[in-house]
Amino acid sequence: MKKQFLLGLVLLLVVCLSGVAFAQEVTLKVWLMKQAEVELIKAQEEALAEFQKLYPDINVEFTVFPYNEYRDKLLIAAAAGNPPDVSVVDQIWNPEFAAAGFIMPLDDYVAQSPNVKKEDYFSGAWESAIFQGKLYGIPFDVGVWALNYYNKDFFRNVGLDPEQPPVTWDEFYEMGSKMTSGEQWGTALYVGAGDAVQCITDALIFSNGGSVLDQNFRKCTLDQPPAVEALKYFKKLQGINPPGEVARTEEDSFQLFTAGKVGMFWYGEWGQDTVNARAPEMDWALANFPRPAEGESIGTFGGWNMVIYQNASQKDAAWKFVEFWTSKEINEKVSSLTPANIEAAQAFLNQKRRFPEIIFQQLATALYRPIFPRYPDLAEIQRNATTHILLDQKSVEEALKDATREIDTLLDEYYTTR
Amino acid sequence: MLHNKKEWISGYFFILPSLILLIVLVFYPLFMTFIYSFYDMSLVSTRYLGWEAYQKLFQNPMFSLIFKNSLTWTILVVFFQCLLGLGSALVLKQTFIGNTFLRGLVILPWVMPGVIAGMAWRLIYHPQLGLLNHYLQVLGIVDQPLTWLSSPTMALYAVILAAIWKGFPFSTIMYLAGLQGVPLELYEAAEIDGANETSKFFHVTLPSMRPVIIVTLLLTFIWTFNYFELVYVMTGGGPAESSHIFPTYIYDLAFKRFRFGDASRFAVVDFLFLLIFSLFYVRLSFKSEESA
Amino acid sequence: MIKRQKTGKITIYLFAVLLAIFVLFPFVVMISMSLKAPDEQFTSPPYLIPKRPTLNNYLQVFGQGSMFAQYFINSLLVASISTLIVLGVAIFSSYGYARINFPGKNILFVLLLLSQLFPLAAIIVPLYRIMGNLKLIDTYLSLIISYLTFSVPVGVWLLRSFFLGVPRELEEAALIDGCTRFQAFWRIVIPLVRPGMGATSAYVFFLTWQEFMFALTFINSESKRTLPVGIFDFVGQYETNWGNLMAASILVCIPVFVIFFFIQKQLVGGLTEGAIKG
Structure with a gap:
């Protein structure tokens, strides 16, 4: 009887402890665009595995949408108070999301970050994320029309x-x-x-x-x-x-x-x-x-920025993911458009595109569309x-x-x- | 009497499940839509407008455009579906080799998902690389490629053609069933009177099929008026919002622009219009039935 | 006379051929596109018969990175469960409307038909809110529930016409023999309307299989998407993979085509009866 009681106690303890350990794990909900290319999906999975190696206590859950549905879904979810923690947004939506109070300014994070620096990104892309003096997104990938x-x-x-x-x-x-x-x-x-x-x-x-x-x-x-x-x-x-x-x-x-x-x-x-x-x-x-x-x-800039939502419960973890996903090494592998990180972009263009100089030159001088919610x-x-x-x-x-x-x-x- | 009462109760018991579902899932939301229609609602704010909301709606130039488009769309689609349905039913009623096969084939457009039909027709309508323009040019029917979905004056009509194709099999099968219900004696009697094929059609076939035609027209009218997929997939209401009809515009307002109040007002008008139309239609067809 | 008959025959064949061409043309275009490699898909002038036909599009639809198989399962699941529920509900209600007299029956039946008068877009906003409050957004249940809004009335209406087709005398005899109303319904009538139940299920399945708007609005996760929405995976931000899209589309059509092939006769009977007696 006594033995059984002890065993029960130990079991209970184990359950409690593992419960605590479980509670410390964070799950990030990340929304991205649906990618059709198999290679890219593979690269994303590999990058994610790498991230989880770096931060074993952060789980990342991807939800992907085709472009046509993406904006509507994000807005509805955000308005219903149930947005993801992190997502990419088209540059032209960035001000809208910022003005509605869905996403948070990232200036403080950038100031403290050793990795994310303004000068590493195409200026047109970086500026597209600035709304009323504050930075609301980190450029993820870019493209130039035309x-x-x-x-x-x-x-x-x-x-x-x-x-x-x-x-x-x-x-x-x-x-x-x-x-x-x-x-x-x-x-x-x-x-x-x-x-x-x-x-x-x-x-x-x-x-x-x-x-x-x-x-x-x-x-x-x-x-x-x-x-x-x-x-x-x-x-x-x-x-x-x-x-x-x-x-x-x-x-x-x-x-x-x-x-x-x-x-x-x-x-x-x-x-x-x-x-x-x-x-x-x-x-x-x-x-x-x-x-x-x-x-x-x-030319005119296009592309996507990564944003963090005000509703995100674990903002620091979210930032870690953004930092990781926009870093030169990862950015180069996981974006389907040209990476927003300049160095990554050069490597990407040289490797995957013909006429890389022309593209790079147009990207460097391109302007973004009007910033208005x-x-x-x-x-x-x-x-x-x-x-x-x-x-x-x-x-x-x-x-x-x-x-x-x-x-x-x-x-x-x-x-x-x- | 007692037996009757027991009968009543079992009647209510039988219909209860569907009644509850209907009230909770259909009439309650519909009622909410009526309520919303008096508000200005967006993702972030809600403001009561009252009847002013409807005044604004009727002044909105989009409203008259949508109404006009919806009527054009519905009347043309229903009319040609009826015509084509009758015609194809008459053909399929004849005996010829491959008849059964053709009967099976004819139904396919109606059965295929609307979004897929829309995508297929987009391919066909491609102005320069589409097969329709190509064949029209090869046959010498047009010398310049037609712009089908690309021009505000043509887009709605192009979708109408696709919608006729998509929906006419329903009329075909209804009319085919109707044709088979025409008593043979009537034809024999007409033949004795010396009637030719044309007069047999107008004096025997059509009158006997009256009930089927009346009902089919009403059903296709309602379905077409509220048909969402084809316009949504083929033009998205464009170019320059020229081809929107009620359901697509309601969806656009609600889930692309998040103007829930406006969307609800359009929805209420859509519903009321169909309600009034159906009442008149049923009334009229009963009346003429009595006089006939 | 014989000559006239001959020209008559020729005219009939002519019309039959024209009808077949009109009906089949879009399908032929779809099949042709689904068998073409990218460099043959958009050419000038366009042509129907692929020069180097390939099954690659079909393989890619099921290939790595494609969720098509999952969407197929989802659609099957949602459509089947909805159909079962509708059938379960409609069987009782349609019998009630077809056979039993009770006060308010006509009004309630008109109410049922009334629910066919508004576009689904008219109730989608309140439904979305209800689903949100019940935490049902992004679940299969949200689809199954919302599909009941249009499929229950149709199911009841259609099945009612099959009940109307069963001779009253059979039940009355059973009632006289001491059966309860329910027993008469369950033992005598139900077995007789089996074909009607098949036709009704098929029709409801067909409606829910192709539903697009609710599926577009209520589902977020890729793993829960249904086919009509899922095929738009092949429509990218900048480019559409038309070959894959058309291959997938053909695969989506096949199940409903097969079902319709088998139940066409019953369904047509139900639709015409229902329409005239409704």
């Missing part, structure tokens, strides 16, 4: 030198016109449904010395001459592109390029693998985004303006004036109610 992919055969066919791709807007248009005849065109524009078209029109505006919002993000500047000229140029390109651009997505345009219907195509560096898969025979190359005669070629609404106004212009429903001036008025109302509405 590089000029071109099909060398198109150049040869019309007697152009394929080693001399267009540099300026006028050259791009003229070469494109030469390629346009019958069932072939110079380029394929797209308006589509996502943010790609804003990336293109913004890049044109940036290259022309203009902007979408003023420096403080309080006033719209789309009705200013640089933007008006940029959109006029965009409208002009309609003449060297196949009909249907208004609802064509970047993907549809890409298919036109790989099918050999258009000679040139503006897209990001991540498209290279797809060109090779879809058009293995094509003799293609990459050039800088065209610039105005008196301007500089400036209601960016999706703003982008929708821009898209509608672009659509009206392309469909000849409004003149460029008229469309941009209307858009400016709407965006200003949006900005006022936002800032006066806060």
